[in-house]
Amino acid sequence: RRSLSEKEIAPYNVIVGVASLNVAAYSNGNDKYISNEDNYLYEIYMGMKWQCVEYARRWTLLRKSSIFESVNSADDMWNQLKYIERIIDKEKFSLKKHSNGSPNLPINESYLIYPIQKDMPYGHVAIIVDVLKNAIRIAEQNFYFNYWSKNYSRQIPVVFKNGLYYIQDEYEVYGWMEIYDNKQLxxxxxxTIEKIQMKNKKSLDLTSSSQKTNHIYYFILFLIIFISHFIFS
Structure with a gap:
């Protein structure tokens, strides 16, 4: 895909734009490329570079201090995800689905989910980062590969018809998933980053301690077997 309004394609691994103050979006080069490279932030798994789900999970961590569970594809998010989980205390916050053609206006800081369709073999997910009177603005990865001119990737019209709101993208949209957190996140x-790092360090220390204990156990067991061999032979 290529944006009609911009010409320069960003190469793989280059930042194309930044949304929500600090969430960078990276170019995947083209929508057929699969890097098979995992991305971690503060030792927390974000996803595969630079797929759309990776961006959604990283946005969730940076803007909501939370993550959502693993999914096979963006399409699966619509039916599988029920909540996001705050990193520090693992408290769960529900996700509320609004199908396209909802009596409610799209909500800022929601996930916009696309089903599997032509040009989208895995579906797609974007983040709604601004809601206007007749449009929404979104941030995303692995859709267009041009540099953003502003702090969002695309602006999509929203129409109100027969009492319902429709996002009028060129592709079919499932709808949007609202993070129901009552502004707690x-x-x-x-x-919070320091707490995450301390938690990771404790986990590493416990693993290291367990490994040392195992090494000592096997060494003692070896000595017992070795000595027993000479005593009873």
């Missing part, structure tokens, strides 16, 4: 800050 906050962007990731330095204190």
């Amino acid at each position: 906050k962007p990731l800050d330095n204190l």
Whole structure:
């Protein structure tokens, strides 16, 4: 795919834009490329570089201090995801689905989900980062590969017809998933990052301690067997 309004294609692994103050979107080069490279942030799995689901999960971590469970594709998010989970205390916050053609206007900071269709063999997910009177603005990865001119990737019309709101994209849209958190979730800050790093360190220390214990156990077992061999032979 190529944006009609922009010409320059960004090569793989280059930042094409930044949304929501600090969530960078990277170019996947083209929509057929699969990197098979995993991306981690603060030792938390984000997804495969630079797929749309990776962006959605990284946005969720940076803007909501939370993550969502693993899915095979963006299409699966619509039917499989029921909540996101705050990193620090694992509290769960529900996701509320609004099908395209909803009595409610699209909601900012929601997931916009596309089903599997032509040009989208895995579906697609974007983040709604602004809601206007007759349009929404979204941020995403692996859709267009041009540099953004502003702090969002695309603006999509929204129409109100027969009491319902429709997002009029060129592709079919399932709808949007609202993060139902009553404004409890906050962007990731330095204190939370420190807590995550401390938690990771404790986990590594426990693993290391367990490995040392196992090594000692097997060494003692070897000595017992070795000594027993000479005593009873």
